[in-house]
Amino acid sequence: MKSTVPNILPAPPSALRGGLTSLALPTLLSSLGSSITNVSLPTLAQVFGASFQDVQWVVIAYLLAITTLIVGVGRLGDIISRRTLLLAGLSLFMLASLGCAVAPTIWWLIAARVAQGLGGAVMMAITLALVGETISKDKVGRAMGLLGTLSAVGTALGPTLGGVLIAGFGWQSIFLINLPLGGVALFCVYRYLPQTDPQQVTKQGGFDFVGMALLGLTLALFSLAMTLGHGHFGSLNSLLLLGTAVAACAFVWVEKKVASPLVQLALLLQPILSCGLLTNMLVSTVIMTSFVVGPFYLAYGLELAPQQVGLVMSAGPLIAALAGVPSGYLVDRFGAPQMISLGLLGVCLGALALSMMSATQGVLGYILPICLITAGYALFQAANNTAVIKQVGIERRGVASGLLNLARNLGFIIGASAMGGIFALASAASDIRLGSTAGLQLTYLVAAVLAALGLLLALWSQFYRKGQPVIQE
Known part of the structure; x- marks a missing residue:
């Protein structure tokens, strides 16, 4: 169509x-x-x-x-x-x-x-x-x-x-x-x-209410599995993950059968779009790490007062706010694929620097890599969103936008649960100061690996992207 x-x-x-x-x-x-x-x-x-x-x-x-x-x-x-x-x-x-x-x-x-x-x-x-x-x-x-x-x-x-x-x-x-x-x-x-004129509204058929209910159930069960237990993964979490798998299988089965599916499965199999979504989830997992790990490291590793912790934690969002519009300009000027890779490189290098952090480097040693990660994330988000929205035809931009936001939210949920668990495990030490530093190092080493994986996916997608048409209905 x-x-x-x-x-x-x-x-x-x-x-x-x-x-x-x-x-x-x-x-x-x-x-x-x-x-x-x-x-x-x-x-x-x-x-x-x-x-x-x-x-x-x-x-x-x-x-x-x-x-x-x-x-x-x-x-x-x-x-x-x-x-x-x-x-x-x-x-x-x-x-x-x-x-x-x-x-x-x-x-x-x-x-x-x-x-x-x-x-x-x-x-x-x-x-x-x-x-x-x-x-x-x-x-x-x-x-x-x-x-x-x-x-x-x-x-x-x-x-x-x-x-x-x-x-x-x-x-x-x-x-x-x-x-x-x-x-x-x-x-x-x-x-x-x-206002979209009536003749401009693409005739898509009925709305897939069953698919929406099953996808909602899948995501709700997964979100609860990741958030309940406060970092302790028990039998309830396992049961919820099992329910997630069953609901996901039912969703895929329904989407294959209905005439007008909520999500075209072929859309998810399109390498450029799937790479954009997966990379978005990986990077969001890395970003959530700073919100989960940062307060504990600053409070116990660097022994900062609560007011000081809050001030240091505001550096990341401030950099993101300042970098957003310039990032968009760079995307328009040099192209989305190149800026995706550059942003991911910044995230990877910042996470790698934090994996080698020690308490002797102080607050500045923490803030500088965080600023690099956040600036890289702002550039990546502007470029990745632009690339995905441009790649998908107008009749599928709504669902593509929803998938982008979903990938980001799932990354945040996984980051809060999994990265928080890694930090807690690595921080198990008699001296909380030493423990929190060790936790920071291991957690950001994992984060650097995730960012590097995202960078590899982005580079592969760039080679695949050449000559590919816009995804249509």
């Missing part, structure tokens, strides 16, 4: 700025939704009289909803107008935020966070897909870099903004802040993003 030519934003700078703002604000909101609640957990536990295990689900529910639903909503965006779906996702996110703010019980709050996660999944998947549909080809890399910057800003700003809002206006304010921000985003999307 031939894809139609999408509406490209007109040349005037005001229209381009409006279109970019329409894509950037939902990205910022979905990122804030994930990071702003972490600082509120002690307050929420006290307000609702909830245990630590229960209140953790305020964070987990949001991430789990995004992870399980993002491919499905991306596919839905391939069937109906992406602009309409983005407006619906923003509206749901705002309504769910209001539901969070008025929650009378912890379980009401958790349920509202699930709904908020559905809205966040729509915003994440659809904004990425809309870049290829509404931004001219020569500016796609810069748009991807901007979205990466806003995502990093949301991650970095969330804890600080959350703390200020809770101290000044109460815990409800961390959810109510989404209402004015969401209102501005709604206006920009309605005003600046072009």
Whole structure:
């Protein structure tokens, strides 16, 4: 089936700025939704009289909803107008935020966070897909870099903004802040993003609800297997992984049978796309390592105060925010394949440097490799997202965007569980200072191997990419 030519934003700078703002604000909101609640957990536990295990689900529910639903909503965006779906996702996110703010019980709050996660999944998947549909080809890399910057800003700003809002206006304010921000985003999307004409909507047939349910079940079971037990892998985790395998097999069987599958299995077998997704997951695993390992090494290995730990930990998101737009420019200037390899090389070298770290090198010895890793990650993300979205035809950009976000989230989940387990195992020493240093070295050695594997995949993909057509229906 031939894809139609999408509406490209007109040349005037005001229209381009409006279109970019329409894509950037939902990205910022979905990122804030994930990071702003972490600082509120002690307050929420006290307000609702909830245990630590229960209140953790305020964070987990949001991430789990995004992870399980993002491919499905991306596919839905391939069937109906992406602009309409983005407006619906923003509206749901705002309504769910209001539901969070008025929650009378912890379980009401958790349920509202699930709904908020559905809205966040729509915003994440659809904004990425809309870049290829509404931004001219020569500016796609810069748009991807901007979205990466806003995502990093949301991650970095969330804890600080959350703390200020809770101290000044109460815990409800961390959810109510989404209402004015969401209102501005709604206006920009309605005003600046072009409506897809009926004749431009690709006729894809029905929506694969069974496939979406099975994929959601597969991802939910896998996510729970990786997160339950807090680093200790027991019989429950094994049972959940077994359930994951069964659900995954059922999903593959259904996708082979239905006329209009949620995910075309042939799409996943396409080497360029599959390499992009696998590399994205590997690099995300490496990035999560710094969030899991960093606080323990800084606190116990370098003996920093909590305030100092927080300041050092903010270096990574700050570099990501600063590097996003320049990374996009480099992608547009020199091409995505070359920048993918360069970004992965930076991640690999930074991880290798941390694997040789000692406490005598101090804070600066830790920050410099982290900055190299983060800058490399920003360049990789802008380039990889650009390459995948350009490679896939317009009628499959929604599901491709969902798969990109899914690969990243799975990498984060695996990184938090597996890399945290490696660090805990290697840090088992009588002297916690020596143990945490040994844990850092081994964990980042594994991270360097993962980054090197990603680099090899990217180099192989570059050779394969030459002369390959865009993936169509």
